[in-house]
Amino acid sequence: MRMAEINPIVVSDSAYDELEQYLRKEAFTNCTVVSDEQTHAAAGAEVAARARAAGLRVREIVLSPGEVVADEVRLIEILRQTSPEDELFIAAGSGTITDMTRFVSFKLGVPFVSCPTAASVDGFTSIGAPLVLKGIKQTVISQPPLAMFADTNVLCGAPPEMTAAGYGDIIGKITSLADWKIGRLLWNEPYDESIAERTQKAIDACVKHRHEIGTGTAAGVEILMHALVESGLCLVDFGESRPASGAEHHLSHFWEMQLLRDGRPAILHGAKVGVATVIIAQLYERIASISREGLAERLAGVHFPSLSSEKDAIHSAYGSYAEQLIQSSDFLDFDQEKVREIRERIVKHWGEIQDIAAAVPKAREVAGLLRDADAPTTASDLGLSAELENAAYRYAHYLRNRFTSVKLARFLGIHS
Ligand SMILES: [Zn+2]
Known part of the structure; x- marks a missing residue:
């Protein structure tokens, strides 16, 4: 039995057109786009622009430079930039960004949408967030995304080792x-x-x-x-x-x-x-x-x-x-x-x-x-x-x- 419908799941070169339409039709008034430096350039900026075009107020959380590990330090970095007004998170990134956004949004009781930037893991449509807590790798059951929009051009532009x-x-x-x-x-x-x-x-x-x-x-x-x-x-x-x-x-x-x-x-x-x-x-x-x-x-x-x-x-x-x-x-x-x-x-x-x-x-x-x-x-x-x-x-x-x-x-x- 499926715990939640993820709808739609889009993998195409017009995925962000569909993201914009989706945001127009859903009842959100604001969203918070989470990315890091690389994925902001690859997709985050475009995703934020599409959300603005759809009429949403957009806040962006771009993680500070350096290696991104899904650990306490990075989770706090995201958490301290959240706001009580947050209605929807959009993860613009590969597995790590998605998992941290999944976990944080779940803990705040709001949904998230996944915009993968690389075909690098199977976690985008999953419920678990693999996190490194106190040095131990563990999967914390959180929530699936409401929807997923993967732009093929972005996926193809990812480093080949990620594919x-x-x-x-x-x-x-x-x-x-x-x-x-x-x-x-x-x-x-x-x-x-x-x-x-x-x-x-x-x-x-x-x-x-x-x-x-x-x-x-x-x-x-x-x-x-x-x-x-x-x-x-x-x-x-x-x-x-x-x-x-x-x-x-x-x-x-x-x-x-x-x-x-x-x-x-x-x-x-x-x-x-x-x-x-x-x-x-x-x-x-x-x-x-x-x-x-x-x-x-x-x-x-x-x-x-x-x-x-x-x-x-x-x-x-x-x-x-x-x-x-x-x-x-x-x-x-x-x-x-x-x-x-x-x-x-x-x-x-x-x-x-x-x-x-x-x-x-x-x-x-x-x-x-x-x-x-x-x-x-x-x-x-x-x-x-x-x-x-x-x-x-x-x-x-x-x-x-x-x-x-x-x-x-x-x-x-x-x-x-
Ligand atoms: Zn795996």
Whole structure:
């Protein structure tokens, strides 16, 4: 069930004409356009001009120069420029601006409209706002936009790596869907067949047109944007991010947090997700190669670390963020009984698990799909060390209480 209609959703080279018409017909008397320096030049100024032309009083919030991370500092920067009169926010920007506008408008109890400036993430039509709060990447459920107007010329004018990142975010759905099916079998996670099918169609469309997406043609970028919109709508309809986020996203979130902790520049979300998808596809290859006899041996041979050594490991990986994670993790409470129950489920569903694993394209195929659209394929392409790659594999699964392929790997004794 859809929690709210996002209407209209426009992806075209006349999107801002439609925005102007929309604002003329809706009952708003003022709006606040949020952008940063780049997106103000690319779209914010034009969006504000269209809103004025439609008869609205317009205020503009242009974030100060410097890297824009969706954290407390930037949220306060926006909040202190809001006014009790604000009736409508318009986010003119990529994912980060949109998510902060989504969160702030929701907290102020007013709606927002999304004007994406790059086909870079699937969050524009979503309900969640991924924010970095106290250094931890978390998705705060907020609100979907009332409507979305994406101008194709603006999207095509975005830096090519942003388009490649949007494609990487879609490629990530290959392993998020597989992980979702694993979670359904082993952890009774809610599952919706029609949403899984819609997500798969979005992947298929982008894979088919990957060369056009890679060269940034208007047709390719529109197909990508529609796929990202559809993926976002799947989240709205499902009510949480499960259809679009599995182990590959947890790896990406882990890297993001580590970069932030080390004071290093951020890497585009979808670029990290694409690379992580290759790593998780490799894991599925290994799962697919385990025979039934091998399975019994592996399950019997795995001994889980004690709770205290596990907590020590989380402390060493997450530093000051560790306590919060430990408190919110169901999986740390695994007693012998729960471990036995999951082992039994793994044995019972092994045939299905192997079918799911075999249906995931091999790691080198996933890398090929990314390369075809000019997206990065390895951790070193992103400037991440082998150490950080291994740490993500080992510790990222603590970020979410979801049963992913990485959690399954721990039961199977696959360590990296
Ligand atoms: Zn994503």
